[in-house]
Amino acid sequence: MEANIESKFKAAVSVDNVVFGFDNNDLKVLLIYRGAEPYKDCWALPGDLISLDQDLEQSAENVLQNLTGLDNIYMDQIHTFGRVDRHPFGRVFTVAYFALIKIQDYLVKPSSWAEEAAWFPINEVPELPFDHMEILEYAKDLLKNKIRHQPIGFELLPKYFTLTEIQSLYEAILETQFDTRNFRKKLLSMNLIVDTGRQQKEVAHRPAKLYKYITKRYAQLQQSGFSFDL
Amino acid sequence: MEANIESKFKAAVSVDNVVFGFDNNDLKVLLIYRGAEPYKDCWALPGDLISLDQDLEQSAENVLQNLTGLDNIYMDQIHTFGRVDRHPFGRVFTVAYFALIKIQDYLVKPSSWAEEAAWFPINEVPELPFDHMEILEYAKDLLKNKIRHQPIGFELLPKYFTLTEIQSLYEAILETQFDTRNFRKKLLSMNLIVDTGRQQKEVAHRPAKLYKYITKRYAQLQQSGFSFDL
DNA sequence: CTATAAAGTGTGTAAATTACACTTATTCAA
DNA sequence: TTGAATAAGTGTAATTTACACACTTTATAG
Numbered sequence: 356m357e358a359n360i361e362s363k364f365k366a367a368v369s370v371d372n373v374v375f376g377f378d379n380n381d382l383k384v385l386l387i388y389r390g391a392e393p394y395k396d397c398w399a400l401p402g403d404l405i406s407l408d409q410d411l412e413q414s415a416e417n418v419l420q421n422l423t424g425l426d427n428i429y430m431d432q433i434h435t436f437g438r439v440d441r442h443p444f445g446r447v448f449t450v451a452y453f454a455l456i457k458i459q460d461y462l463v464k465p466s467s468w469a470e471e472a473a474w475f476p477i478n479e480v481p482e483l484p485f486d487h488m489e490i491l492e493y494a495k496d497l498l499k500n501k502i503r504h505q506p507i508g509f510e511l512l513p514k515y516f517t518l519t520e521i522q523s524l525y526e527a528i529l530e531t532q533f534d535t536r537n538f539r540k541k542l543l544s545m546n547l548i549v550d551t552g553r554q555q556k557e558v559a560h561r562p563a564k565l566y567k568y569i570t571k572r573y574a575q576l577q578q579s580g581f582s583f584d585l
Numbered sequence: 586m587e588a589n590i591e592s593k594f595k596a597a598v599s600v601d602n603v604v605f606g607f608d609n610n611d612l613k614v615l616l617i618y619r620g621a622e623p624y625k626d627c628w629a630l631p632g633d634l635i636s637l638d639q640d641l642e643q644s645a646e647n648v649l650q651n652l653t654g655l656d657n658i659y660m661d662q663i664h665t666f667g668r669v670d671r672h673p674f675g676r677v678f679t680v681a682y683f684a685l686i687k688i689q690d691y692l693v694k695p696s697s698w699a700e701e702a703a704w705f706p707i708n709e710v711p712e713l714p715f716d717h718m719e720i721l722e723y724a725k726d727l728l729k730n731k732i733r734h735q736p737i738g739f740e741l742l743p744k745y746f747t748l749t750e751i752q753s754l755y756e757a758i759l760e761t762q763f764d765t766r767n768f769r770k771k772l773l774s775m776n777l778i779v780d781t782g783r784q785q786k787e788v789a790h791r792p793a794k795l796y797k798y799i800t801k802r803y804a805q806l807q808q809s810g811f812s813f814d815l
Numbered sequence: 816c817t818a819t820a821a822a823g824t825g826t827g828t829a830a831a832t833t834a835c836a837c838t839t840a841t842t843c844a845a
Numbered sequence: 846t847t848g849a850a851t852a853a854g855t856g857t858a859a860t861t862t863a864c865a866c867a868c869t870t871t872a873t874a875g
Contacts, residue, residue, distance in 0.1 A: 359674060359675060360597045360634070360674055360675045360677065362595075363636065363637065364597040364598075364634045364635065364636060364637070365592075365595040365596060365597055365637075366595060366596070366597070366598055366635075366637060367590045367594040367595055367596070368594075368596055368598060368667070368678050404590070404594045405594070405596075405667070406593065406594060407593065407594070407595075407596060407669070407676045408669060409669065410667060410668050410669050411665065411666070411667025411668070411678065412667075414667075432664060432665065434662055435641065435662065435665040435680045436641070437598070437635070437640060437641025437642075437644075437680070438640050438641070439637070439638060439639065439640050444589060444590050445589055445590045446637045447590065448598050448641065448678070448680075450665045450667070450678075517853085518853085518854090519852075519853070534833075534834075534835085535853090535854085535855095536834095536835085536854085536855070536856080537832075537833065537834085539854085539855090540855095540856095541831095541832090555841095555853095557842085558841075558842080558851090558852080559841070559842040559843065559850080559851065559852085560840075560841055560842070560850075560851040560852040560853070561839060561840035561841050561842095561851080561852060561853045561854075562840070562841065562852095562853080563852080563853055563854085564853085564854090747822085748822085748823090749821075749822070764864075764865075764866080765822090765823085765824095766823085766824070766825080766865095766866085767863075767864065767865085769823085769824085770824095770825095771863090784872095785822095785872095787873085788820090788821080788872075788873075789819075789820065789821090789872075789873040789874065790819075790820040790821040790822075790871075790872055790873070791820080791821060791822045791823080791870065791871035791872045791873095792821095792822080792871075792872060792873095793821080793822055793823085794822085794823090
């Protein structure tokens with residue numbers, strides 16, 4: 356039994372990544388300056404067409420890998436966009452992913468198809484081509500929901516971070532304010548982070564303790580019916 | 586400016602629907618008996634290749650429309666599956682959707698490409714072809730999460746339902762038990778459902794009051810920061 | 816009219832969430 | 846060296862929410 360798929364069904368499929376970072380109390384998104392048509396010379400989400408011998412997940416990881424040189428990044432599929440006219444050169448479906456990276460740990464290098472890459476504060480994103488703005492909005496919503504129910508905020512912070520930093524991160528993403536004492540109490544009571552004994556250095560005020568996130572803990576706690584919530 | 590997408594990137598894209606129903610205290614899923622290759626004569630998720638002139642969402646709705654004759658069904662995109670070898674006839678990405686339907690209101694008619702369609706209790710699903718089992722698991726997980734945070738359970742019940750019915754539905758899907766008094770208290774306190782004044786008829790015990798879900802309420806309440814949780 | 820079956824209802828206790836303000840540790844500049 | 850500036854760090858009482866728990870009511874069937 357052999358057969359082929361009729362060519363009247365054949366379209367291209369791409370991946371587009373919404374890469375989030377956190378820096379200077381701002382949530383940021385990584386955009387590339389397109390060096391090729393269509394929409395040459397526009398800022399856009401980093402993405403690429405999927406070649407036929409590559410798994411979907413793999414493609415999304417490769418795009419990010421080319422862009423950042425990083426492995427082992429938190430990624431998640433968001434949604435697939437497939438309006439007939441979303442791409443001017445033909446029918447192209449795109450599978451959107453989001454990624455969370457530790458912005459200060461790594462420098463971003465533009466890939467072959469991009470002339471430049473840069474971080475934009477989430478509220479200062481320029482006009483985006485295709486349906487990229489819609490994708491970005493989708494990603495923001497997902498991030499907001501997810502960060503409240505899963506301990507993924509730590510993916511955006513350095514290995515060692517202060518309680519004030521994690522609180523600012525939550526406040527920036529959720530666009531709310533938390534009471535410092537209550538926030539700390541709740542976060543610490545989950546036993547997902549521990550005091551490393553280290554401290555901030557060279558700050559013009561009382562230095563904050565540095566904590567780190569214990570990845571294993573969450574997996575263990577989940578077994579016992581624990582559910583993360585902030 | 587004109588260009589085309591190289592054919593080395595061209596693949597097929599399909600939609601597959603996980604259609605849930607609830608009946609006799611059981612969560613059920615709708616499968617079709619495939620009348621065409623590949624996997625002819627297997628039970629599978631209803632799906633179809635997307636033709637190039639059709640939007641993605643539209644395709645998913647059409648598959649369901651052909652199968653059930655129904656419009657206006659709750660649908661949600663789940664995830665996109667794109668392993669290179671997931672389809673024996675070539676590269677086929679599939680975008681999975683889930684749909685919730687009121688099983689008792691409508692009879693299911695098999696579509697052209699299916700010889701038969703039938704409801705299977707979620708724990709008595711036969712082996713499925715392609716990666717359909719993986720898709721189904723994904724859909725079950727999503728349903729479990731979603732039903733706790735959004736008032737979508739009502740989509741699975743008749744227009745008028747009893748409190749016992751909605752409780753059984755939650756118990757079946759979440760695989761837990763709820764205390765009757767607490768469940769009712771919480772559900773009613775959300776003001777999303779109202780007593781219609783009607784009653785069950787011809788049951789061999791005290792007849793239950795019939796309630797209905799007020800769609801508009803949820804939208805209103807959301808504005809004011811309300812969040813559904815059960 | 817009695818048995819059966821499921822519907823319907825309230826209260827006290829424990830746990831979680833919220834509101835709220837001052838003290839401490841460090842750097843920098845006078 | 847000392848005081849001003851800055852952000853870190855900390856506890857308790859009040860309120861709200863979640864949880865555990867058992868009997869009464871209303872219908873039908875025989």
